[in-house]
Amino acid sequence: MELVVARIGRAHGIKGEVTVEVRTDEPELRLSPGAVLKTEPATVGPLTIETGRVHSGRLLLRFAGVKDRTGAESLRNTLLIAEVDPSELPEEDDEYYDHQLMDLDVVLADGTEIGRITEISHLPSQDLFIVERPDGSEVMIPFVEEIVAEIDLEEQRCVITPPPGLIDEREAIVVSTRDEEAADAGEAVDAADSTESTDAADSGDRA
Structure with missing residues (x-):
């Protein structure tokens, strides 16, 4: 190979x-x-x-x-x-050759399909899985223990536990926007309450 x-x-x-x-x-x-x-x-x-x-x-x-x-x-x-001999394996149990990981199905812990690994990028800081999703889009998954929970070569799958926003950044943006809107609304209410309290105090002074 x-x-x-x-x-x-x-x-x-x-x-x-x-x-x-x-x-x-x-x-x-x-x-x-x-x-x-x-x-x-x-x-x-x-x-x-x-x-x-x-x-x-x-x-x-x-x-x-x-x-x-x-x-x-x-x-x-x-x-x-x-x-490389296809049967050759790395010395460490938690290490893999690129050809072993290519085309693995990527799923969440509950079995939800994310896509398949089409490329592996070796960066100075960490390795990245380039995963093609069913709709043709791509997502990058850091190959770190906190995210890649299991590599099952026999079942040809990679189980991941991604943090919020890693798989669908658009969802994270929506959540973030909602949070900001809620915070803005809260600040507006607080400001209104403060104005009303001030007005009440002024009314009391005048009385």
């Missing part, structure tokens, strides 16, 4: 290094020196990783045969693809 494990970014320095956007939870395994990777577009590769290092929080790679900045820039936006 072929999996996209990184996307090449801009050149770094003048000796052929490039920054990469990592798209795997195991960069030390998939993007280590000596790894031979297919590419998209295919005409660019295959590429063999010659060196790798972390600089200012970013992974820098240099490929065999790429010796200068010009060569590095020519690789920009190329996808790096690794061949």
Whole structure:
């Protein structure tokens, strides 16, 4: 099975290094020196990783045969693809490969259908599930323990417990607007009461 494990970014320095956007939870395994990777577009590769290092929080790679900045820039936006055994599993029980999570049905704890996972975005702070809803719209679900309650690969489903507003932001906006209107109404009543009290006090003074 072929999996996209990184996307090449801009050149770094003048000796052929490039920054990469990592798209795997195991960069030390998939993007280590000596790894031979297919590419998209295919005409660019295959590429063999010659060196790798972390600089200012970013992974820098240099490929065999790429010796200068010009060569590095020519690789920009190329996808790096690794061949992975479909039966291979991560070492930790609570870790998953992207291909295991793709197309899982996403449901609430009560069984309500939300959609299916169509993409997984690996961000520096956390991973995100891109979920396509039945109406064709998309919603982003952070892959964190507080929200993703269960991954059931046997049943091919992902059970989530989202906070209010995560699934339907429009609903959250309506609720928020109602709250604001209620607060405004309350303030208006308070202001009216205050005016009436003041008027009563003034009337008493005049008496």
